[in-house]
Amino acid sequence: MPAERIRVEGVIKLFGERAHEGLDLLRKGAGKDAIRERSGAVLGLDNVSFTVEEGEILVVMGLSGSGKSTMLRCLNRLVEPTAGSIRVDGVEVTTLGSKALREFRRQTFGMVFQHFALFPNRTIAENVEYGLEVQGVAPAERRRRALESIELVGLRGWDAKLPSQLSGGMQQRAGLARALCVDADILLMDEAFSALDPLIRREMQDELVSLQRNLRKTVVFVSHDLDEAIHLGGRIVLMRDGAIVQAGSAEEILLAPADDYVRRFAEHIDVSSVLTLGRLVDETPPLLPESLHAEDAWPLVETRAPDEVLVVTCDRHMPVGRVSRDRLGAPGARGRRLDALMDGGIARARSTDVLRTVLPLLAREPLGIAVVDEHNRFLGLLTRERVLHALARTRPGDGEWNGSTPAPGAFPSSHSTRSATTVSTGLPLTFPA
Ligand SMILES: Nc1ncnc2c1ncn2[C@@H]1O[C@H](COP(=O)(O)OP(=O)(O)OP(=O)(O)O)[C@@H](O)[C@H]1O
Ligand SMILES: [Mg+2]
Incomplete structure (x- = not known):
């Protein structure tokens, strides 16, 4: 049985200076709107719980504003959860001090964003090795590892180019190489392929799946597209208004959607390519x-x-x-x-x-x-x-x-x-x- 890597339990996030007033209101049963009216706090996550297993791709889905990015960023505390527990490999992340947190982030997580966030004036190799540079890895060693990652994502020969000389799809490959280069084995990917053309996007999805299999990475992937989630395989967590409305395989979601919100995601899906006999x-x-x-x-x-x-x-x-x-x-x-x-x-x-x-x-x-x-x-x-x-x-x-x-x-x-x-x-x- 695969080991559990991440366990999220009862995580709540309220944005705003009076987050704790908001938390009291939430615990008394107030809804998102009432909380905002009375405390000014915005409810980003409403009692979210899920687990991620070793070597799986968990897709976090939902409409815009449903809390996907907030959830992802809570995992490495780029966003501070207001309440709840997040354990990664058994370590309670929410109580780590700032030094331990930095170290933990560096060792555990690689992040890939929708807008590739590459430094425009650094070459692809320099971008990819950036994480290792920050860690103080010697130049020759970090370049060697950067070139390895660049090869893994199919960008061999492009290492000396600037980001502007690459297409969007290639830049996203570079973003992925950068995340792979630091050797962190949990990848957090936020709409990583959403800015790409459909064909390139599909290609990147295939590539991620094969990388994930070969490198045994654990991936938490944010998307608003069920088709993408299905293609990536694995389990899906569907969010609405900061809460999880349904979690399960694509098949389970298609066969028994929890409500109309979920059903709407499934409407355009070719069920025959998802359902197994x-x-x-x-x-x-x-x-x-x-x-x-x-x-x-x-x-x-x-x-x-x-x-x-x-x-x-x-x-x-x-x-x-x-x-x-x-x-x-x-x-x-x-x-x-x-x-x-x-x-x-x-x-x-x-x-x-x-x-x-x-x-x-x-x-x-x-x-x-x-x-x-x-x-x-x-x-x-x-x-x-x-x-x-x-x-x-x-x-x-x-x-x-x-x-x-x-x-x-x-x-x-x-x-x-x-x-x-x-x-x-x-x-x-x-x-x-
Ligand atoms: N820094 C912030 N301050 C205040 N409210 C925030 C902040 N970040 C997010 N929110 C609110 O939290 C909720 C969830 O936002 P989040 O960005 O997680 O949604 P999302 O599902 O990632 O949406 P999208 O698909 O548009 O990226 C929204 O209501 C948003 O306005
Ligand atoms: Mg988002």
Whole structure:
């Protein structure tokens, strides 16, 4: 299990000279506006708690003014929290004296800002090595390390140029190199890519992810863009008015947004590229064991099964194929095992695959796709109905949308006691012992 690097608990920030009056008001239940009216203090953070694990990218999101930068800056006390606890590697940051704080900042954090904050009259190498210069590292050593970082971010050969000779994207790479150069292993990044063109931005996101993996950095990344958060992967903390409204994976946020504020962030997102099959799968689909004989299977499917039923191994661990009602009900079926009557195999996909990659396959597979884990063990069935609900952002059974399609009347009429409109793939067909 990855180690916890940062633990933020109950952090409150009030800006203004009468912050402590504001704190009293907040503790008595006053809201942001009332606090400002009565004490002049601005509520920047309202009881924020979260943790960051070793080697993860945590994305702090929210609209402008929601408190993202304030939160990030509290971590290294560029902004002083008014109350609450911040522990980094077990050290309580809020009580460090000024000398210890400086040392701690230097050793622990690298920061990257939206506007690259490069010195215009220093070369890229001189900018990148600045942190080491401040630390008193010898010139040759700091240049060596600067060139290493410059190479890491893909700026090899640009070290002797001035920032003005580089494009915005390249300047941001230099900003990243500067943060990497000091060897601090927690990166704090505030809208670091927001000023970049979309394509360059995407490139930088990819690069950050690969750097973070290779260098085992822990990253806290502020963004107002859910698409960026999804691309960076990892967990998301969503803020509004200084408080956290929801925390979780992109999938969790898309599948169950806490409220309309969160939903608005998710509106333009292509859910099929985020949702993984494991989240969408029907874990209790109708299924039959392969060793069953047709005449024993028939009563189970006769009145209330879909047109095709999944066939699995007797231990339920592996999907084997599918059998149609037509076949089961056909005159020659009696006495035969299901594995001899199957209409074909069943398509499989991994639970960790994202939905988008299996959509073409699903289009060809009316019954659905058997979803398996990394050991090929059966987890459940991904049906078209489930997928359509996910894409429409409704839940099966919501009533907003009815996914069941009436089956054509191809079934032998003597057996046809079911009503087509009651057919649902979600019915609990029991597995005979
Ligand atoms: N130095 C300050 N003095 C007074 N109020 C401040 C100060 N810094 C931030 N605030 C207030 O705290 C709240 C949170 O601001 P913050 O800058 O953290 O938001 P943000 O989410 O980073 O926004 P943006 O996306 O625009 O960067 C806002 O209401 C802001 O006005
Ligand atoms: Mg900000």
